[in-house]
Every structure is written in C-alpha cells, then in structure tokens.
Amino acid sequence: MLVISTNPGSVVRVKGELEQDGKSTRFVRVFYTLKAVIKGFKEGCRPFIGLDGCFLKTEYKGQLLSAVERDANNSFFPIAWAVVEIENKETWNWFMDQLLDALGMDGNAITWISDRQKGLLDVFHNLLPNAEHRFCVRHIYDNFKKKHPGSKLKYLLWEASEAYTLIDFEKAMNKIIKVSKEAYEWLDKLSAGH
Structure with a gap:
C-alpha cells in the first residue's frame, strides 16, 4: 500500500x-x-x-x-x-x-x-x-433555539458555554433562568443527562 x-x-x-x-x-x-x-x-x-x-x-x-x-x-x-x-x-x-x-x-x-x-x-x-x-455547543444551540428562540437566550447560552470556572457558569445559568425558566430547565436536563 x-x-x-x-x-x-x-x-x-x-x-x-x-x-x-x-x-x-x-x-x-x-x-x-x-x-x-x-x-x-x-x-x-x-x-x-x-x-x-x-x-x-x-x-x-x-x-x-x-x-x-x-x-x-x-x-x-x-x-x-x-x-x-x-x-x-x-x-x-x-x-x-x-x-x-x-x-x-x-x-x-x-x-x-x-x-x-x-x-x-x-x-x-x-x-x-x-x-x-x-x-459541541453549536449542535446544542441548533436544538435549543427551536424551543427557546431569541438573541438574548443565544447570547446567554454562549456566555455559559465559555465560562472558565464553575462560579462563572452558575452566574450565566442564573441569568438564563431570569429570562426563561423553561430554557434553564432544558439546559439543566441536558447536563444532567450527560
């Protein structure tokens, strides 16, 4: 060969x-x-x-x-x-x-x-x-945006994905829950199912 x-x-x-x-x-x-x-x-x-x-x-x-x-x-x-x-x-x-x-x-x-x-x-x-x-966050976002559209949630999802520490991640997730409890629960379920 x-x-x-x-x-x-x-x-x-x-x-x-x-x-x-x-x-x-x-x-x-x-x-x-x-x-x-x-x-x-x-x-x-x-x-x-x-x-x-x-x-x-x-x-x-x-x-x-x-x-x-x-x-x-x-x-x-x-x-x-x-x-x-x-x-x-x-x-x-x-x-x-x-x-x-x-x-x-x-x-x-x-x-x-x-x-x-x-x-x-x-x-x-x-x-x-x-x-x-x-x-891959891009693949997650492709599914996420179908049920949770909007630029604010998109921005917050990427903010959470780019967090370097658990504290920064939790801060970003807390911002998501303030905008949409359903979006937060969707992401939380995703991470729990990992």
Whole structure:
C-alpha cells in the first residue's frame, strides 16, 4: 500500500466482506492516519479531540468520520479519518478502536467533544466510561433555539458555554433562568443527562 510504504508507521486499516459467491471481497470501510500526524498530536497538541461525521455525496455514498484537534496556531489539525458505510454505533466503535490503537494512548486521558449522535454516546459509555466527553455547543444551540428562540437566550447560552470556572457558569445559568425558566430547565436536563 502506497501510504504505508511512503509514510512508514502510518496506519491504514481496510475492512471488507466476502461476497455471496465466496470468491470476491466487497469494500466496507477504511481508516487512515499518518505517522507524522500521530507524532504531531502527541508532541504538539493538547489531549483534546473533536469527533464528527458527514455524508459523502458521491456515487458510492457512505459517511466520513473524522478526529480533529486545534494546533498551537488555533488551526484545524486532522488526526484520523475513515470512510464507513453509515454513521452508527458499530462504525463509531470500529473507528474509535482504530484511533485509540493508532495513537497508543489511554482514551480516558483525552477530552473528547462531539455532537449528541446516539451511536457515539453508547461507544463512550462502553469503551471510554471514564473519559471527559462534552458536546459541541453549536449542535446544542441548533436544538435549543427551536424551543427557546431569541438573541438574548443565544447570547446567554454562549456566555455559559465559555465560562472558565464553575462560579462563572452558575452566574450565566442564573441569568438564563431570569429570562426563561423553561430554557434553564432544558439546559439543566441536558447536563444532567450527560
């Protein structure tokens, strides 16, 4: 494989399934990360990884799963990516197994951020029960604004999300409850269900 021969230490894992004829193999999914990326993450980045998936709008369809970081210049630093057949618990579990193996790190020592994709939540619960796993505020806000619209609540939600201390977070949450008890309860339920 060209990636392995030109980038020794890189990880490429391909999963296939035997066709019904028993003779040929059908492509199912592939995982990639490069040696230089793994080294860069370990030596130059904080232990903080964002996970996401998106649709591939090609003839073959599928989903692209990715793990990214922010580097010292606050630029995106792609760590690993995979093409899978669908975004669900099985494919996220496979992706996370490949990623943790490639990094050679305890995933519980990493802070993870993602959307609230159900399959991924189950993977964290089973595979990394002691890891810090948080949710992307943009995804939270997309759901929040449907029931709690308005620029004031939007501003206060972002203020709470950017709090560096528990005291600052509680102050921001108290501002939310003064504007809308229902919005406060929605956010409180969200954090309790984490």
